[in-house]
């Protein structure tokens with residue numbers, strides 16, 4: 001598949017998608033988001049792909065939703081086309097683990113897209129903000145919700161109300177980012193993490209993801225019940241037998257995604 005706004009590569013079990021609108025700092029226009037949906041659909045349907053890495057350029061993961069594209073929209077335009085909501089959530093529905101590898105600007109809708117991924121690894125050059133208030137609007141793709149769950153109310157409120165940009169170190173300290181690497185090593189490290197996950201059982205990784213995500217959407221008691229059900233279900237897989245037998249036999253497990 002050839003895309004105008006993305007570069008796509010399959011490297012073994014890892015699907016890599018690179019946001020590629022260099023002249024607009026990877027601003028997320030509708031065409032780009034439509035392409036991203038197509039790529040995620042393809043990765044999802046490809047049994048050989050077990051983990052997805054979403055990245056941008058050295059200068060920008062993405063500098064937000066495309067301001068020029070949305071500036072003239074009326075309320076009724078935005079409402080009728082279900083602006084932002086229509087297909088932006090596709091990444092959150094991906095059942096395979098999705099890692100955001102972020103360097104440079106990760107602003108507004110860019111930060112929201114990164115937060116839709118399962119976790120964020122960042123270059124030491126990464127800069128995060130929800131600057132929507134500075135252009136007379138507010139986060140519209142989950143910024144007030146996902147950021148608050150990740151960093152807590154006080155910090156999310158301060159960031160969304162001031163539009164202040166934070167660096168990778170502050171983002172890691174706040175819990176927005178899982179790991180920070182020197183910029184030159186970002187992709188190598190992100191791919192190492194992806195490869196590590198890809199070597200485990202795919203279905204078990206999907207269960208882990210489903211269960212962690214459940215923590216966002218339910219009470220502790222319900223979440224624990226859900227986790228217990230999936231934990232028990234893992235004993236129905238061949239990979240559970242293989243993993244535990246390999247431990248006992250003191251050998252490396254050979255998972256079959258079954």
Ligand code: CAA
Nearest residue numbers: 023024025027063064065066067068108109131139140141
């Ligand atoms: N939308 C459209 N175009 C954008 C863009 C955006 N979000 N961000 C950058 N660009 C374009 C610029 O217009 C510029 O294009 P031209 O060369 O044609 O003028 C090009 O990308 C390079 O940008 P700059 O010249 O501004 O680069 P800079 O290095 O001087 O500044 C920046 C970088 C601080 C990131 C600045 O570009 C900026 O502030 N961008 C906007 C950030 C922003 O407000 N994002 C939130 C968008 S709203 C949103 O995302 C809503 C939501 O919740 C979904």
